[in-house]
Amino acid sequence: MFQVHCQACHTTSEGIGYKVGPNLFGVFGAKAGQRDYSFERHYSRALKQSKIIWNEKNLHYFLENPKGFLPGTKMPFVGFRNKKDRDHIITYLKKISP
Numbered sequence: 001m002f003q004v005h006c007q008a009c010h011t012t013s014e015g016i017g018y019k020v021g022p023n024l025f026g027v028f029g030a031k032a033g034q035r036d037y038s039f040e041r042h043y044s045r046a047l048k049q050s051k052i053i054w055n056e057k058n059l060h061y062f063l064e065n066p067k068g069f070l071p072g073t074k075m076p077f078v079g080f081r082n083k084k085d086r087d088h089i090i091t092y093l094k095k096i097s098p
Contacts, residue, residue, distance in 0.1 A: 001085060001088035001092070002088070002092045002093075005077075005080075005085075005089075006024075006089065008020075009077075010022065011023045011024070012024050012096050013025055014026070018042075021075065022042070022043075024093060024096065025096050025097070026096070026098060027054050027093055027096075028055070028059075028090075028093045028094050028096075028097035029053065029054065029055065029097060030053070030054050031051075031054075032050050032052035032053070032054060032058075033047035033050065033052075034048070042074070043074070044073050044075075045072060046070055046071060046073055047073055052070070054093075059086070059089075059090050059093065060083075060086050060090065063079060063080050063086045063089055064080060064081065064086060065078075065079040066078075066079055
């Protein structure tokens with residue numbers, strides 16, 4: 001699921017740079033918009049100023065409707081309407097988060 005929908009914009013290996021979106025290695029449990037300082041200038045103001053921690057609940061809401069969950073986000077993806085799709089992505093993000 002991740003490889004089909006997310007890999008075009010995001011990398012997931014530790015130490016690898018970013019693409020259009022940030023590297024998501026270790027994102028689970030991290031504060032939104034703060035992890036990759038080389039990418040920080042690309043985060044939206046809304047994301048950088050949020051108090052969001054990427055946990056299962058917040059990821060479900062964000063992945064369902066990024067702009068609805070966080071107005072002002074730069075992420076152009078419209079979201080995954082299907083809960084199973086979101087579950088797959090979150091399971092993968094947990095797996096790549098030490």
